[in-house]
Amino acid sequence: MSDYAHPDAETPGKIQIDGSYLTKTKYVQAGVDVSNVYLDSAAEAVSFFVPESAARTLSSASGALEPYLFSGEFYLSSDMKSLSYNIPYAIVANTKKDDQFLLMSLDGNESSLQVTQFDIIYGKNTVHASAEVDKSPDSRGSFFTLDLNAGSVPYHFTGNVMENFVSVTGDYGTSVQVQRSNDGGFEGSLVLDNFPVSAAGTIFTLSTETGFAYTAADGFAVSVARFEADEAGSKFRFSPKLKLSGKITRYGAFFDSVSYSDIYSALNGNAQLIMNMNDGLFNSAHFELLLKNPLSSEQLSAAADVTNPDALRLSQETIQSSLYFNAQLSCRDFGLNRFISEQSDNNSLTASLTATGTLDKPYIALNVDSAGIMLAGIQLSAGGNASVVERSLAIDTMHVKYGSAEINNIKADVSLETYEGTASAEFDAAAGSRTVSLPLNLTVSDTQLKKDSFIPESFAVTLASPGASGTLFQKTFPFSFTILHGGGDTSLFSSENLGISGHVSSSGGLNLTIADDKPFHCTVTGRVENKQLDIGISGIYADLAELLSYLPDDYFKVYGGILNGAVRISGLQTDPEFTGAMSVAKSDFSLPKVVPSHITADKILVTMLHNEIMVPEVALREHNENVFVKAKIYLDRWGFDRLESSVRTTPGRVAPADLDADVAEFKGLTSVDLDLGFQGNILDVTGKVYVEDVKANIRASEIASALNDKFESSTSSYYVRTDLDIVMGPHVNVVLDPLLRCVLVPNTSVNFKMDQSENTYAIKGDISLKSGDVAYLNRNFYIKQGLLKFNDTDGRINPRITVQAETRERDENGDELRIILSAENQYLSDFNPQVTSVPAKSETELRELLGQMAVGDSTNVSGLLFAASDYAVQSTVGRTVENKLRDLLNFDIFSVRTMVLQNTLKMGFAGTLTPSQMTAGNFLDN
Structure with a gap:
């Protein structure tokens, strides 16, 4: 007999039957040899010889049996009193899929059966078994043994099968007892103790103490006194464990105790499933689950209702279109450390999901209150809501934050049938005090889905933006990126103004270029696969002046410089290594807030090794003076870790500097030997500074505000800490306009410490003041000697x-009078000089003479203007003349408006100065 139903088969199937019968001894023997017969053909053949109902069943199953091929041999012999049979081999294989295979061999007689081999391979799962069954001589019972190896787990069982009783015992505390009753019912028990089961790529252990029973009146019932499931393998590092107890009846399942635990938390609660059946038809079902963590706010809950309003028999079609469901799932502070490799206390999820309708036409609403995971050492957080209506996904609003970068106002409308749609968002980020806001639009089109799959095998994605806003960019530019994927390969190209094009192969190969006519261009080649990467960036070229013209130049301005080099990135995707070298030729830049003049260098070298970026010492020229700079940047995976740098000038030489800070402006010559470090949000500056020929203009209101402990802390994205030894050379002129001007004695030094994060300032050292003048009560007092002693220990600047x-x-009477002003070791915040004269006069007479009695307590505008008239003239016209004379005649001048200075600084040092108090009356009150 041959099978030609599969013309694509290499050889037709064949069934050969032969045998013999001896009439004298009534001995019969037969053999059947089956070769390459498809099971669907066998099912169709058998359907001719069975009742109609069985034939329909076989015919409906033939489609599923079509790819399976059978080969085997069967031998039978009998003398009509005994029977023996033998199957040397029987093979069933799937001709369309690999790793689906059955091999079996057995033999036996009327009283015993031996299965010598029973092997199943299904994908990565394997089962090997052997068994023996022996029938009792009285034919009322049988004894069997079974050896089994499933998923590399061995099992051994023995059992007895009697007329009304079955007993099975075996490894892992296995005990099964079943007793049949005379009314057709039965009852029994199941006990397991750490029974191993291989599933989902790991080993689970099951333990239970369960009783069960069946009666015609009440149906099937199960009482679960204890059920425990543990993961004994190493796939799930969080070691999940499930415990429950309850009952299962014809009306549903009721678990009064459900407990889930792992190494992170424990959730306890209950669950129930209620089933309603009418005349054997499914009517409705209700499910509830509530789990809470007794030690925290973590919670997981679920509820669902399913109804069959048309009372239809269940089939694939009715399940898809006629069953209506209403389900809710919610979690609060659910820990995500179970699933995230980078651990953090903020890895958690609070969200809710609602689903209604039918499987064909569902409505699903998702609301994420908060979600956070640690990614590459940086916290990623998200929130928002989305919905699915009749196979269409809509994101109403969503936001994502990663470090200092945010994606806000995310909206989308995507078809889940074609996976085509649009999305929009706004990217917001900050770099220091600068901000950038970038609107984005995304379009997905031209999708083609794989057969019998929801995964697109080809698609086109375009990301476009009209340009950025904010303070980070001085010039905006529109751009677009398009990704084309098909045949496993991906192509990328950008708008013409960026000039980017590239290709990623299905094997992980990468090739990307930026056009040579762009101010920045390079070639990127390499491979990314299996969590590893090996990427080379070669031919790097950057016109720094052109590129940085898009950025603000108030802190760093580039006039020229060409960067060239190459970089390689290799290793783990989560922890890459960087190697390479780059150089900047003919650099020309300035630091407008520190050194506004041009700074040049013939060549600056940058090397990268492992996770360090190094700039060897380079000489920067400014006004024919060299400033030596070197730096080292440490990376933490893909992010910045810290900066270490040093800046120094040639010993014995000075270079021009012009520092414009918030509280002061300094212009002059300096020599430095500084170490700089930046990590986190702290910039540390330590070392030595020498200054000469300096004009320092200190802004009174800003320095007073900085010294006021009651003022709010800085909102800057970083803080500065300093520990500087400052040495004054000749012609160091300090002006506290409109309050103070002085020239310091050369070769004096102080130590200056500042910590903006703690809002503390401290100066230690003595500063001697050269000759000058003091303006007090509308008169100029020429200085003979002066000394400021700094020795602060309370975090504020208050010298003696x-x-x-x-x-x-x-x-x-017109006689000449010499008036002397003096103070001895007084705190500046309590400055109260004494006034004497030669010839001697009382202090009251002197103050009347100097005009104090007329205007010192005046509160009207005319009195204030009168008292300030001399000060106003000196601080404008007079001050300009004095500066010209000092520069021409090399004079050293010290000028203090002591009444104004005292009141201003006293309020600042005492912490009582606020912007609303900065009035002329405060400055002039005595």
């Missing part, structure tokens, strides 16, 4: 002052 100065006036 010693000063002696004099001026000459004429009394009411």
Whole structure:
């Protein structure tokens, strides 16, 4: 007999039957040899010889049996009193899929059966078994043994099968007892103790103590006194464990105790499933689950209702279109460390999901209150809501934050049938005090799905933006990127102004280029696969002046410089290594807030090794003076870790500097030997600074605000800490306009410490003041000696002052009078000088002479203007003349408006100065 139903088969199937019968001895023997017969053909053949109902069943199953091929041999012999049979081999194989195979051999007689081989291979799962069954002589029972190896787990069982009783015992505490009753029912028990089961690529152990029973009146019932499931393998590092107890009846399942635990938390609660059947038809079902963590706010809950309003028999079609469901799933502070390799206390999810309708036409609503995971050492957080209506996905609003970068106002509309649609969002980020906001639009089109799959095998994605806004970019530019995927390969190209094009192969190969006519271009080649990467970036070229013209230049301005080099990135995707070298030729730049003049260098070398970026010491030229700089940047995976740098000038030489800070402006010559470090949000500056020929203009209101402990802390994205030894050379002129101007004695030094993060400032050292003048009560007192002693220990600047100065006036009689102003070791915040004269006069007479009695307590505008008239003239016209004379004649001048200075600084040092108090009356009150 041959089978020609599969013309694509290499050889037709064949069934050969032969045998013999001896009439004298009534001995019969037969053999059947089956070769390459498809099971669907066998099912169709058998359907001719069975009742109609069985024939329909076989015919409906033939489609599923079509790819399976059978070969085997069967031998039978009998003398009509005994029977023996033998199957040397029987093979069933799937001709369309690999690793689906059955091999069996057995033999036996009327009282015993031996299965010598029973092997099943299904994908990565394998089962090997052997068994023996022996029938009792009285034919009322049988004894069997079974050896089994499934998923590399061995099992051994023995059992007895009696007329009304079955008993099975075996490894892992296995005990099964079943007793049949005379009314057709039965009852029994099942006990397992750490029974191993191979599934999902790992080993689970099951333990239970369960009783069960069946009666015609009540149906099937199960009482679960204890059920435990543990993961004993190493696939799930969080070691999940499930415990439950309850009952299962014809009306549903009721678990009064459900407990899930792992190494991160424990969730306890209950669950139930209620089933309603009418005349054997499914009517409705209700499910509830509630689990809570008794030690935290973590919670997981689920509820669902399924109904069959048309009372239809269940089939694939009715399940898809006629069953209506209403389900809710929610979690609160659910820990995600179970699934995330990078651990963090913020890896959690709070969300809810609602689903209604039918499987064909569902409505699903997702609301994510908060979600956070640690990714590459940086926290990724998200939130928003989305919905699915009749196979269409809509994102109403969503936001994602990763470090200092955010994607806000995410909206999308995508068809889940074609996976085509549009999305929009706004990318927001900050770099220091600069911000950028970038609107984005995404379009997915031209999708083609794989057969019998929801995964697209080809598609086109375009990302476009009209340009960025914010303070980070001085010039905006529109751009677009398009990705084409098909045949396993991916192509990328950008708008013409970027000039990017590239290709990624299905094997992970990468090739990307940027056109040579762009201010930045390079070639990227390499491979990314199996969590590894090996990428080379060669031919790097950058016109720094052109590129940085898009960025603000108030802190860093580039006039010229060409960067060339190559970089390789290799290793793990989560922890790459960087190697390479780059150089900047003919660099020309300035630091407008520090050194506004041009700084040049013939060549700056940058090397990369492992996770370090190094800039060897380079000489930067400014006004024919060299400034030596070197730096090292440490990377933490893909991110910045810290910076270490040093800046120094040639010993004995000075270079021009012009520092414009918030509180002051310094212009002059300096020599430095500084170490700089930046990590986290702290910039540390330590070392030595020498200054000469300096004009320092200190802004009174800003320095007073900085010294006021009651003012709010800085909102800057980083803080500065300093520990500087400052040495003053000749012609160091300090002006506290409109309050103070002085020239310091050369070769004096102080130590200056500042910590913006703690809002503390401290100066230690003595500063001697050269000759000058003191303006006090509308008179100029010429300084004879002065000293400021700094030794702060309370985090505020409040030096002790010693000063002696004099001026000459004429009394009411026209006689010359020498008036002397002096203070000895007084805190500047409590500065109260004494006024004496030669010839001697009382202090009241002197103050009347100097005009204090007329205007010192005045509160009207005319009195204030009168008292300030001399000060106003000096601080404008007079000050300009004095500066010209000092520069021409090399004079050293010290000028303090002591009444104004005292009141201003006293309020600042005492912490009582606020912007609303900065009035002329505060400055001039005595």
